[in-house]
Amino acid sequence: MFLINGQFPGPLIECNKGDTLVINVKNELDEDTTIHSHGMFQRGTPWYDGVPGQTQCGIPSKSSFTYKFKVEQSGTYWYHSHSRTQYIEGIVGPLIIHEPNDPYKNECDEEIIVLLQDWYHTDAKTLLATFLSPDSQGNEPLPDNGLINGHNSFNCSSAPEGSDCVSNAPLAQFKFVKGKKYKLRIINASAFAAFIFSIDGHSMDVVEVEGMITKRHTVHRLPINVAQRYSVIVTADQPIDQYFMRAEMETACFPTQSDVLNPLIKAVVTYDTYKCSTDQAPSSTAWSDDVENCVDLKASDLKPYKDQKIPNPTKTFTLEIDFRPDENGVVLAYINNSSYKIDTDNPTIIKVYNGVKQFAPDQNVFMIEKNEIVDIVLINTDGGEHPFHFHGHTFWCLGSGESGTQPDYNSLNTKDPIQRDTATVPANGWIVIRFVSNNAGVWGFHCHIEWHVASGLVAQFVTQPDQIKRLNPPDEWKTLCPNSFNSNNSSNSSKGSKGPKSYKSLNGSNGFTNSPNNSHNEKSKKFKKPF
Template sequence: MLLFIQVDAPQVCLIKMAPLKVLGALLGMGVLPSVLAKLVKFEANVTWAKGAPDGNLREMVFVNGQFPAPALTLDQWDDVEFTVNNMMHHNLTIHFHGIEQIGTPWSDGVPGLTQKPILPGETFTYKWTATDYGTYWYHSHARSLMADGLYGPIWINPAPHTPEPFHLISRNPRDVAAMRKADRNPKLITLSDWSHFTSEEYQKIMEETGIDLFCVDTILINGRGAVQCPGVDFINSLQTEYLKASIDYLPLTDKGCYPDIYKTQGDFYKDVSKLPPGLESGCIPTAGTHEVIEVDPRDEWASLKFISATWLKYLMASVDEHPMWIYEVDGHYIEPQLAHSFVIYNGERYSAMIKLDKKPKDYTIRIPDTNADQIIAGSATLRYKGGKTGVEESKPYVNYAGMNTSADVIALNESILAPYPNIPIQTAADQMINLTLGRRESSYEWTLEGEQLYDVMANYDDPLLYNVSARANLADKVTVATKNGTWVDLLIQIGLMPHTPPIQAPHVIHKHSNKAFIIGEGPGFFNWTSVEEAAAERPELFEFEKPRLRDTFLSLGLTGPAWMMVRYQVVNPGPFLIHCHIETHLFNGMGIALLDGIDQWPEVPPEYAI
């Protein structure tokens, strides 16, 4: 392990502007953050070199010589100093995905909002407090370097006496103890998609062709994988009638990509003749590498924490012959739900508890694409320690295309992931912000606001945290101000845009800073003036008793217009991005800046002065 870690002795520190509900809960349990805090230092040397995670050599990013970047394991309330040494020829920043950055907006890692980019040869230290437990990850937020390998997992152990949901899985005290132990020693599983084109090359192809690209070469598990070429006949045998009809019954390519799907991207300029060879077809298999996750059956239970570090793809996860209890989502415990498979979108995290009561041998962890725009899959091995390897195939719940292998397979119901314990929310909001999603200007340029594109590089030299008036450099509708302490509703809906059909693939909307509650969703357009009015007329579309708590929200609308309403309280003044986590969509305009608590704008510490 090349990760440099320094842990100082526990120290007494100030409680750093944590939300009152968090502090109240801690005090009620007799747990003081100041007692728990220790200083943990990480140093990340970021380099650009050639690598071949799937057996195909290309230029990519390494952190301390590793890919993916080293895992950060912390305890709740730790103080973190994360020092980045930029040894590349690209500028960069690091965002800690899902970390709320309470009281430390200068460490959120968004260039143009909270900092200037870290230039080649420069060093920057992020300082923040692990105010919440759970599964997170860190990745680049400058350029599209996440697609080139700049990402790594984070696991934060819960503070003592944190309410846990394990008794809802089993009432057996031995099981509960084993699950608690497994949760403190999890298997971190980072999922990602990989292209043989660098992010810059991929962007250039979109600009030259006018096409919103979607094909990749490999699905990686913890940075390991191989190019699989199962054959055109096999791939096409897995198509549904709906998908066949959507592409006029044309065969898929040997990479599993959908041909002529560009007609669903609107009547913008497109030139298919400029697509380079090898992007969508021309599959060449590689030996690559294969990830093995070893578990000890003597532990009786294992925790598998899945992190989606994909930059394009929506994936699915399933472990052969092992039912999963999903018990933590986006860094927060939920009321556990039994499932054989679940879909995990860009940036999301799902923790699965599995019972190690099967025959000691190898079992396949299957990670197919969700079949939205390509049939492709990756796999890893769950290996029982001391068991026989390679003796017999395990029985799958899902196939190479992510479809159930039998009617008995249980898919996770993502609409009822209630937080544990339940968290009451404000009954009415003070402000509603309308986010209307769609294409603008070209097939690959997207708006989150409805009309305007967010220029990710507009304020690189004049970040809004340091100069809020620099919002004038952006389009006037892509910055929205809120007041501290207020409750805000974010209306996320698919819109009817010029030159664009109403059907869109789902968008994965990620909110920086504190999490938000999903309080409602429905078909069509939101034709009410407020949530109160809508809930009075259509109460079945809303959930106020046990709303889901997420930092990532999946827009609906695959078969037409749809809306979702999420609610959060402004508790952390500063400029925070909300954006589509499909990397090509963000880079090409799909985001807005929430100027949270503009009435109590934070003062930047002298050490971060620019």
């Protein structure tokens, strides 16, 4: 495993809204790494977003680097490595930003962090090599287990022969005091698995979605996809006893089923005056509410705490998702017929500083030159769902549809939509999201299933490139890419992606390009009619 300060999950990072956060990273791995503060806007500091190939070069082995940025938001976040598959191996931890004016602040006696993960018993690099080979046929590696705050047990009879397996490993433990109210900050830090979260006998009031404070919405079972976060208020109002906390993997979303995986991950909630032996398992019963698999909690059930005026769009991008074999039989992911190829030696933001104005097709770059109100229409032609995360922004979730439907602007919610940074596009379905492009930088937009990131399901939004060049990055950041900056800050179009040498558009258009066929950059002809 990879550990942070000798522990897993990594240590809690917390601060208040308005603080300046300083994260000192000393890389003791035998490979380079980065740290991404998931959900942080990085306004004015886009070089600290922690994404190799986009906002920085890696922190070399046995080297140090400091991330320092102003925190202008609040809520439940997390941090993780954005290099290769490192966060699957343990480089992950919670990041909590407290809101002094939180309207629910006085309604909770205590906060509890609940970090959910899937877990693999095989090294992630080995799994990735198999996944990116013809042998996988595009089927993602299935987890062997799941964790709540780093804990769970495993049935050793299913372990490979010769394994060092301990039966009846302790589950995560949580203490409740009768009558008290708890804010649970729930984070899904998985590589692949979505969960349905619940606590036997205890209802939950959703009060925050990825930094947005919401009106109360009561649920018994809460679906939460990869990289999503919710805060819920739970009242300890049940008889003094023990109760199971459950995180049920949504295996209906998996391409195949595992013979060894127990998809029901448990922890134990114990009332403080409970007298019986804690070695005895709870006898509590799970909620029986039916929750639809492989989609988000119904967006219409989530309402912002304060009214918002949703601006009209000035620009629209349509992105079509596809998976198919390449010429070597390896199933890759495509956005508008282009599979992303990471350029770790010459990140996109440095290309912008060097005056590059056109990008290789395999960089999946979409440009926004000025402040715009942008709609992204995600069309999923794949049979699996995809939790898409947007760096540097939150977005309004205007609408979504399942297989067999088409996006229709007449049916979108532009009155009171929820705002978040990670939303799921259903299998063979679609979503429409809207954001304000007022944050200069290079911002990743990608499915947060880690196997899909590795297979190319990544886009980049370069917003206000002229404004980026007015920002002054620190010298320490520049030294991570010692050979990438041009001394005269002129165009450096001969360097970069391992794709075509020239960054000239293959269709002859001016400006940034994302693929040889960028007909979907603006309103797509194919989907124009429903709009």
